[in-house]
Amino acid sequence: MTVLPPQNNVIAFVPAHNEASVICSTIESILTQTFKVDIVVINDNSTDDTASIVKSIAVINNRVSSIETVDNKFKKSGALNTAYQSVDLDPYDYVLSVDGDTIIAPDLVEQALIEFQLDPLLGAVCSRAGVVKQTTKTFFEKLIYHWQYVEYAEFDRSRIGQGTCIKVAHGMCTMYKVEAIKAVMERRKDIGKLDCTVYDVHNITEDYELTITLKELGYHITAGFGMYAWTDVPLKLKDLWKQRVRWLRGGIDTLWEHGWNKSTRKDILNAGLFWVMLLFQGILLGYTLIDIFKGVFHFNAMVMLVMGIMYVDCVYTLRYVQDPKKWDYIIRVTFIPQLFYAWFTIAQLVYAYYLFLFKPNQEW
Numbered sequence: 001m002t003v004l005p006p007q008n009n010v011i012a013f014v015p016a017h018n019e020a021s022v023i024c025s026t027i028e029s030i031l032t033q034t035f036k037v038d039i040v041v042i043n044d045n046s047t048d049d050t051a052s053i054v055k056s057i058a059v060i061n062n063r064v065s066s067i068e069t070v071d072n073k074f075k076k077s078g079a080l081n082t083a084y085q086s087v088d089l090d091p092y093d094y095v096l097s098v099d100g101d102t103i104i105a106p107d108l109v110e111q112a113l114i115e116f117q118l119d120p121l122l123g124a125v126c127s128r129a130g131v132v133k134q135t136t137k138t139f140f141e142k143l144i145y146h147w148q149y150v151e152y153a154e155f156d157r158s159r160i161g162q163g164t165c166i167k168v169a170h171g172m173c174t175m176y177k178v179e180a181i182k183a184v185m186e187r188r189k190d191i192g193k194l195d196c197t198v199y200d201v202h203n204i205t206e207d208y209e210l211t212i213t214l215k216e217l218g219y220h221i222t223a224g225f226g227m228y229a230w231t232d233v234p235l236k237l238k239d240l241w242k243q244r245v246r247w248l249r250g251g252i253d254t255l256w257e258h259g260w261n262k263s264t265r266k267d268i269l270n271a272g273l274f275w276v277m278l279l280f281q282g283i284l285l286g287y288t289l290i291d292i293f294k295g296v297f298h299f300n301a302m303v304m305l306v307m308g309i310m311y312v313d314c315v316y317t318l319r320y321v322q323d324p325k326k327w328d329y330i331i332r333v334t335f336i337p338q339l340f341y342a343w344f345t346i347a348q349l350v351y352a353y354y355l356f357l358f359k360p361n362q363e364w
């Protein structure tokens with residue numbers, strides 16, 4: 001039988017920038033946890049009603065409080081650092097970081113605490129990556145939504161095989177051990193990054209950089225498959241492109257900054273493998289186009305085998321989708337829409353490398 005720690009030794013930090021439409025739902029999902037949690041909402045340069053909504057909730061619930069960022073130019077990482085600078089962590093054992101547009105399941109905190117009890121070296125555990133139901137106005141928005149709906153399940157699938165060394169404890173919902181957070185604070189001081197309390201404000205993928213730092217400090221990082229959380233996703237291709245290029249560019253910068261070590265070598269090797277596979281795909285496509293131009297192209301056994309493996313892998317991901325809809329099946333079973341999305345993803349990564357090589361200033 002698992003014995004949980006005393007109630008109320010968990011504090012949640014919720015960075016929020018213009019989240020008036022969803023912040024009530026986010027706070028409510030934390031307040032209704034099976035394990036009591038104190039909540040601090042960091043209102044970060046909001047121009048809507050986020051601040052007044054949070055303050056009205058705080059008036060009627062003493063477990064909710066809010067702080068304001070002042071001249072924060074470092075987006076989410078700056079907002080979270082403001083919380084770490086303002087709140088005394090000594091009464092707490094764990095910090096739950098939840099995005100202002102994310103809803104968490106009622107037992108998420110309880111599930112996270114069980115993960116920590118199972119592994120004394122665990123420094124952080126992230127939730128499963130779910131997508132909230134969103135209203136789509138056009139066919140293209142529906143397609144983009146369901147592309148991501150299944151893709152987030154693919155993220156979960158990839159974490160299953162990574163055990164206690166997952167690539168990133170994602171920013172939408174992760175619980176950290178306070179002991180580990182304090183170790184990061186000391187690391188920042190030791191290397192002279194005094195403006196980076198916990199999160200590296202000079203990195204545009206703050207969650208990935210923090211994950212790498214925790215690994216370097218000897219902590220395990222895992223995903224809790226009993227921890228459910230849901231967030232919204234971009235519905236415009238332009239917004240999706242911008243989000244993913246930022247993720248990928250920040251990841252490249254993080255690996256460059258930290259260099260080759262035990263905590264980064266797998267990710268660096270995977271980055272190299274991408275270029276090898278892209279080269280082979282380019283060669284295969286080139287030969288195929290030449291054969292088509294000559295009128296001699298035909299599917300040989302090897303091509304059919306490779307395409308068959310790709311198809312089976314594509315459809316298999318549906319097993320990990322939460323409450324799949326017919327559109328999720330259509331995208332994966334018909335294969336062609338997913339193939340276009342795969343090319344779109346490759347283009348994002350190639351562009352991210354271009355930015356890394358020729359545009360040194362990171363942009364949100």
